[in-house]
Amino acid sequence: MPFIKLKKLLLYEKRKRQFLFSLLHDNMIFAQHNRRNFLDRSVVSAVSALVYTAKMRYDIDCLPQSSFAEQPEQQIMNTRLIHYQSSPKCGERLERTMSRLKRIIKKNLFTILTLAICMVILLIFLFHGTSVQQLSNIFQNLNVGWMLVAVATLALTWLMEGFSNMLLCRHFYPKWTYGRAFMVGMTGIFYSAITPFSTGGQPMQIYYMTKMGMSAGRSAAVISVKTITYQITMLAFSLILLGNEFSFFMSNVSHLMFITIFGVVSNILFILAVVLVSLNAKFINRMLHAVLNGLAKIHIVKEPEKKYQKIITQLDSFNEGFKTMGHNWKLYISVCLITVLQIIINNSVTYCIYRAFHLKGATLWIIIAAQVFSNMVSAFVPLPGGSGGAEVSFSAFCHIFFGNLLTPALLVWRLLTYYGCILVGCISVSIGSRKYVGTPPPENYNISDKPDKSEAA
Incomplete structure (x- = not known):
């Protein structure tokens, strides 16, 4: 792929991700001010996870474009990944995400176990003497x-x-x-x-x-x-x-x-x-x-x-x-x-x-x-x-x-x-x-x- 086309493609993807990050961030702020129960908190956590993903890619895109000049596409992606992994904020963000996920599971553990038990009982009745076909x-x-x-x-x-x-x-x-x-x-x-x-x-x-x-x-x-x-x-x-x-x-x-x-x-x-x-x-x-x-x-x-x-x-x-x-x-x-x-x-x-x-x-x-x-x-x-x-x-x-x-x-x-x-x-x-x-x-x-x-x- 010619370099000029690759550069335009990267610029387009960057702007698209910037817009996505802005939209998801606004939704997260709105949800945090309007959450009422554990169901809403689950929604907020899901939105936060999406924001985290979008923000990660957005931070990568903030690298100087000069560092990608005349480099093959695979080398560009490797450079971006190395830069992000070496960032001091990477570990903190990952730790916050895992902590948020643990809190969600802990708060909804009873509901999750309930549905799992009910599903297991239903499957036992379902496949007793009956095949999937x-x-x-x-x-x-x-x-x-x-x-x-x-x-x-x-x-x-x-x-x-x-x-x-x-x-x-x-x-x-x-x-x-x-x-x-x-x-x-x-x-x-x-x-x-x-x-x-x-x-x-x-x-x-x-x-x-x-x-x-x-x-x-x-x-x-x-x-x-x-x-x-x-x-x-x-x-x-x-x-x-x-x-x-x-x-x-x-x-x-x-x-x-x-x-x-x-x-x-x-x-x-x-x-x-x-x-x-x-x-x-x-x-x-x-x-x-x-x-x-x-x-x-x-x-x-x-x-x-x-x-x-x-x-x-x-x-x-x-x-x-x-x-x-x-x-x-x-x-x-x-x-x-x-x-x-x-x-x-x-x-x-x-x-x-x-x-x-x-x-x-x-x-x-x-x-x-x-x-x-x-x-x-x-x-x-x-x-x-x-x-x-x-x-x-x-x-x-x-x-x-x-x-x-x-x-x-x-x-x-x-x-x-x-x-x-x-x-x-x-x-x-x-x-x-x-x-x-x-x-x-x-x-x-x-x-x-x-x-x-x-x-x-």
Whole structure:
């Protein structure tokens, strides 16, 4: 290549990299001023890594062009590399990058391990007696139309989750927007999917709602009402469906009676626990004293009495909000009806997958009944996302319909209803936290309600 062409090419690449470095640097500064949670910090770290790479190449390009005169292209690149490696800043930059990477891994270690465990369990079920070639042939023949319907059905479930949250939030804030409610709903879905027993969803919803301007007491009241309503509706709906098809499942599902008792008892205990926390103040006071004093003895909690008073203040606010919502039966009925519709639509995903595999014969309602009861049982498996339990319960109830296609159907169902929720939930939380966190709702809460103590403070 003639030297003049090489020089022009190097100049063009230099200007392009200068522009890239400037753009990435601006994005990094913006992200650092607007990050809200660990998801945003991960984004900032990723942008920082890109800036580091661009800056490295930019520093190399700052070498005098005279040092490259009439040199072969390979020798030019070697000269640049030697110059950069000999720079005293090279080791410092590399050390900072590795330190940043270690911090990212340490902060997100639980999430990474959770997803790894869930993926390993899914792969064990997937490749047990099924080859990759067989799966490839099956997936090539999937009905694309029905798969799109399955995705649309799942998306509609997420939208309805936001709508039911909006109804409850508007009891206190009549102008609480749908965007805020949708972000709260996806927060619950995301954190429930990555925590054992799905216990992380409700606390994180309350956390983000307080960051949006709603008091902790009212946030807890909204989420508690939503949780109790969902669990009661889910239990009643599953028992009705199972009762209608009991003879069918009794003849096709092994140990049905044991599974039924386990699912019903687990749900009843969960509902009673939430109600007890909501209504029995004396029990909560005794439990808080015992727990905080025990933690203080092993030097985990300092000033237990101060912590106790702070928690009691929030619980009083919660009880006030819960009692206020307890008289609004019209609101309860509306949320219950939406929940029933949401359960039907959400569990219709399995029927869409059934039709995507070109299968016919089973009715929509019988597949919904199987999936509803399967979800109710697997919800109390201690692993995140009910991993292991979800696969076993799906296999127990749905092998009747899928037969030899059970394994690929399980893969598609799990990818959509679990990993799809994690992906969309992660994106929703990241975007919603930047848009809504720190931005209070309109100051027009329902004037018929007294302000919470936390708000008065």
